[in-house]
Amino acid sequence: MTLATALSLGETALKLGLICSLTVLALFLSYSMLNVCDLSTDGCFTLGAAVGAAVAVSGHPFLSIIAAMLAGICSGFVTGFLQTKMGVDSLLAGIIVNTGLYSINIAVMGGSSLINMNRTDTVFSMMKDVLADTPLKGRTDIIVALIAVAAVVAFLVVFLKTRLGLAIRATGNNADMVKSSSINPVFTTIIGLCIANSFTALSGCLLSQSQKSVDINIGQGMVTIALASLLIGGTIVRAVGMVLGSFVFRLVYTVALRFNMPAFMLKLVSSVIVILAISGPYLKRQWPQLKRRMTHKKGGI
Numbered sequence: 646m647t648l649a650t651a652l653s654l655g656e657t658a659l660k661l662g663l664i665c666s667l668t669v670l671a672l673f674l675s676y677s678m679l680n681v682c683d684l685s686t687d688g689c690f691t692l693g694a695a696v697g698a699a700v701a702v703s704g705h706p707f708l709s710i711i712a713a714m715l716a717g718i719c720s721g722f723v724t725g726f727l728q729t730k731m732g733v734d735s736l737l738a739g740i741i742v743n744t745g746l747y748s749i750n751i752a753v754m755g756g757s758s759l760i761n762m763n764r765t766d767t768v769f770s771m772m773k774d775v776l777a778d779t780p781l782k783g784r785t786d787i788i789v790a791l792i793a794v795a796a797v798v799a800f801l802v803v804f805l806k807t808r809l810g811l812a813i814r815a816t817g818n819n820a821d822m823v824k825s826s827s828i829n830p831v832f833t834t835i836i837g838l839c840i841a842n843s844f845t846a847l848s849g850c851l852l853s854q855s856q857k858s859v860d861i862n863i864g865q866g867m868v869t870i871a872l873a874s875l876l877i878g879g880t881i882v883r884a885v886g887m888v889l890g891s892f893v894f895r896l897v898y899t900v901a902l903r904f905n906m907p908a909f910m911l912k913l914v915s916s917v918i919v920i921l922a923i924s925g926p927y928l929k930r931q932w933p934q935l936k937r938r939m940t941h942k943k944g945g946i
Contacts, residue, residue, distance in 0.1 A: 656787065662874075663790035664855060667848035668867055669874040670797055671841040676875065678805070679837045680817035681728070684739030686845055686871060688746030689720045690864030693846025694853035695753040698760045701854060706767050710850055717846025718839045720746065725835035750861060758861040760853075767854035786855050793851060797844055804840075813837045 668690060675683045693713040700709035720742060727738035754760050773785040781788055804810045815823045816833040823830050845867075853859040 656784075660786045660790055660855070661852075663787065663794050664848055664851045665867070665870060666794055666874065667797055667851070668845045668871045670794075670801060671844035671848070672868070672871045672875050674801070674813075674844070675838055675841040676872075678814050678817050679834060679841075681735050681834065681838065682739065683721075683724060683838060683841065684736060684868060685720060685724050685742040685746065685842070686739075686868040687864040687866065688743040688750065689717055689842045689845045690849040690867045691750045691859075691861065692716050692720055692746055692753070692864075693849030694859045694863050695750045695760070695849075696846070697850030698762055698765075698853045698859040699753055699755075701767055702760065702762060702765050704766070706765075706771060706854070709854070710768065710847065713846045713850035714843040717843040720846070721839035721842030722835060724842070725838040729831040729834055747861070754859065754861065760859040762854065762857045762859070765857070767857070768851075769854055790851060790855075793847065797847070809833070809836065 668686065672683070672686065675681050693716060696716040697709040697713035700712045724738050724742045727733040727741065728735050731738075733741065751758065769785055769789055772789050776782050776785055776788065805814060812823065812828050813833045813836065815826075815828070816830045816837070820830040823833070849864060853863065
């Protein structure tokens with residue numbers, strides 16, 4: 646592998662890692678902070694991509710970002726409402742919403758499973774014009790993704806220190822204690838899921854505009870990818886770790902593609918990465934004991 650090829654792989658992984666890290670940050674808020682496993686991620690990601698593409702095709706690239714995030718908020722509200730007001734288990738609520746979103750996404754895409762955006766102005770193409778005569782020319786996708794990630798990370802850092810943010814964190818730790826403190830856990834859960842799903846939808850919107858197309862299966866497996874990235878970045882400082890975890894995951898994914906691995910094997914790669922991310926800390930803790938056992942057996946022989 647030449648240096649140019651390695652740099653190209655790194656740039657691709659960085660771009661996709663930054664875009665998908667928005668979904669990782671969404672999972673960080675819902676899974677780590679709220680202690681809610683939201684399985685509507687795949688459908689919400691596609692919803693953001695579909696709504697963003699539809700609005701961009703109509704000639705409003707910047708409005709497409711707002712529209713996608715609003716659609717994500719609606720998805721999060723429905724998921725939260727089912728959990729808190731309808732008595733539906735959180736896992737089942739996510740599955741129900743994810744299933745329903747498939748039909749909604751098809752409807753948003755005009756009854757088609759694909760939207761082509763080759764002749765559509767996007768936030769990436771507009772940024773390309775802005776950076777045309779600068780040293781950053783050719784790095785448009787990374788710059789746009791970096792701006793989006795920086796904005797979301799800054800928002801999370803500030804928001805989680807506010808009274809509402811602290812209430813959301815407390816809800817994830819102990820909902821009964823929060824209720825006894827005159828804080829409505831139903832409200833905090835719904836707000837948390839709305840914010841998290843808006844990030845997921847934004848991620849889908851940016852990915853669709855980056856690759857100039859939307860497929861109905863664009864969000865398939867995103868919850869697995871986000872979970873893997875979340876676990877990989879879990880050992881590094883909070884939000885920054887989530888972004889780095891997403892980059893590491895995408896780098897491994899890109900290398901796998903480079904070795905001409907069949908497309909149907911990529912889901913297996915995702916599963917293996919998740920297993921390694923989950924079992925890695927456990928095996929690290931067990932390693933000294935295993936090492937002593939191996940040394941003892943060698944000494945006995």
